[in-house]
Amino acid sequence: MKTALTIAGSDSSGGAGIQADLKTMTMNGVYAMSAITALTAQNTTGVRAIMEVTPEFLQQQIDAVFEDIRPDAVKIGMVSSGELIRVIAERLRFYRAGNVVVDPVMVATSGSALMKTDAVQTLMDELLPLAELVTPNIPEAEILSGMSIRTAEDMEKAAKQISGDRHCAVLLKGGHSINDANDLLCEDGKITWFEGKRIDNPNTHGTGCTLSSAIAANLAKGFALDESVRRAKEYISGALGAMLDLGKGAGPMKHNFDLNSRFAEEAN
Ligand SMILES: Nc1ncnc2c1ncn2[C@@H]1O[C@H](COP(=O)(O)OP(=O)(O)O)[C@@H](O)[C@H]1O
Numbered sequence: 001m002k003t004a005l006t007i008a009g010s011d012s013s014g015g016a017g018i019q020a021d022l023k024t025m026t027m028n029g030v031y032a033m034s035a036i037t038a039l040t041a042q043n044t045t046g047v048r049a050i051m052e053v054t055p056e057f058l059q060q061q062i063d064a065v066f067e068d069i070r071p072d073a074v075k076i077g078m079v080s081s082g083e084l085i086r087v088i089a090e091r092l093r094f095y096r097a098g099n100v101v102v103d104p105v106m107v108a109t110s111g112s113a114l115m116k117t118d119a120v121q122t123l124m125d126e127l128l129p130l131a132e133l134v135t136p137n138i139p140e141a142e143i144l145s146g147m148s149i150r151t152a153e154d155m156e157k158a159a160k161q162i163s164g165d166r167h168c169a170v171l172l173k174g175g176h177s178i179n180d181a182n183d184l185l186c187e188d189g190k191i192t193w194f195e196g197k198r199i200d201n202p203n204t205h206g207t208g209c210t211l212s213s214a215i216a217a218n219l220a221k222g223f224a225l226d227e228s229v230r231r232a233k234e235y236i237s238g239a240l241g242a243m244l245d246l247g248k249g250a251g252p253m254k255h256n257f258d259l260n261s262r263f264a265e266e267a268n
């Protein structure tokens with residue numbers, strides 16, 4: 001069985017972070033493992049508190065995984081400080097990790113900051129050059145590229161700039177644009193658009209975490225980058241389209257929407 005590791009923060013409400021990643025990787029057919037960077041006390045209405053792990057403890061988790069069950073892909077999500085980012089980069093270099101997908105989580109949809117401002121430069125300098133793919137949403141791409149993004153042409157320009165500067169492929173996600181949910185992949189200077197019909201569902205908590213984990217799972221299974229993105233878009237459209245409605249705010253998606261086993265029958 002192929003394997004994947006998520007290095008990210010825990011979301012107590014289960015819709016984003018480590019919890020979304022483990023569900024997504026499992027549903028996409030790989031064995032899922034985790035190294036937790038921080039605990040968050042959050043629900044569908046917002047983040048109440050964050051408790052970071054120490055750099056030493058993060059390193060111990062990563063070492064414990066790599067020394068035993070080597071991951072075929074690694075997804076990186078919320079990492080709030082430069083110190084933790086440096087530990088991850090050093091360990092990934094040490095283990096020569098492949099299929100690294102970085103979701104540069106900076107601010108939750110609810111408005112809470114999930115990365116310290118002074119960690120952004122460390123992310124760009126240390127982690128992005130190790131990534132096969134980085135998956136910013138529009139506000140994150142504005143920070144990484146230093147330009148404002150209003151149009152599809154702006155998206156192409158920003159993706160090319162980040163990709164050229166950091167030597168990694170970029171998937172710029174269009175979930176925050178007012179039109180359809182169209183994402184663009186910039187790989188070695190080549191632009192490919194992935195068109196997604198916008199699903200009229202306000203429950204989008206964890207969409208970024210879910211997409212990047214689904215891409216990592218498909219890379220672990222050996223699919224090429226563009227095919228992994230296509231499969232991940234199909235998965236997230238299914239999870240959003242299942243119209244789960246939980247919580248008082250922007251709720252989670254139905255990660256197990258396409259389970260057709262006996263267990264799913266029981267869960268429905
Ligand atoms: N309402 C929606 N309908 C269909 N796809 C969506 C919707 N909202 C977001 N997506 C998709 O979910 C993925 C995550 O996008 P986005 O919401 O921009 O990321 P983030 O959660 O990091 O802000 C992208 O593939 C995006 O196109």
Ligand SMILES: Cc1ncc(COP(=O)(O)OP(=O)(O)O)c(N)n1
Binds near residue numbers: 077078114208209
């Ligand atoms: C622990 C944790 N990690 C990441 C997020 C943000 O999730 P993401 O899918 O990028 O975006 P939204 O859910 O904010 O749309 C989080 N909230 N918690």
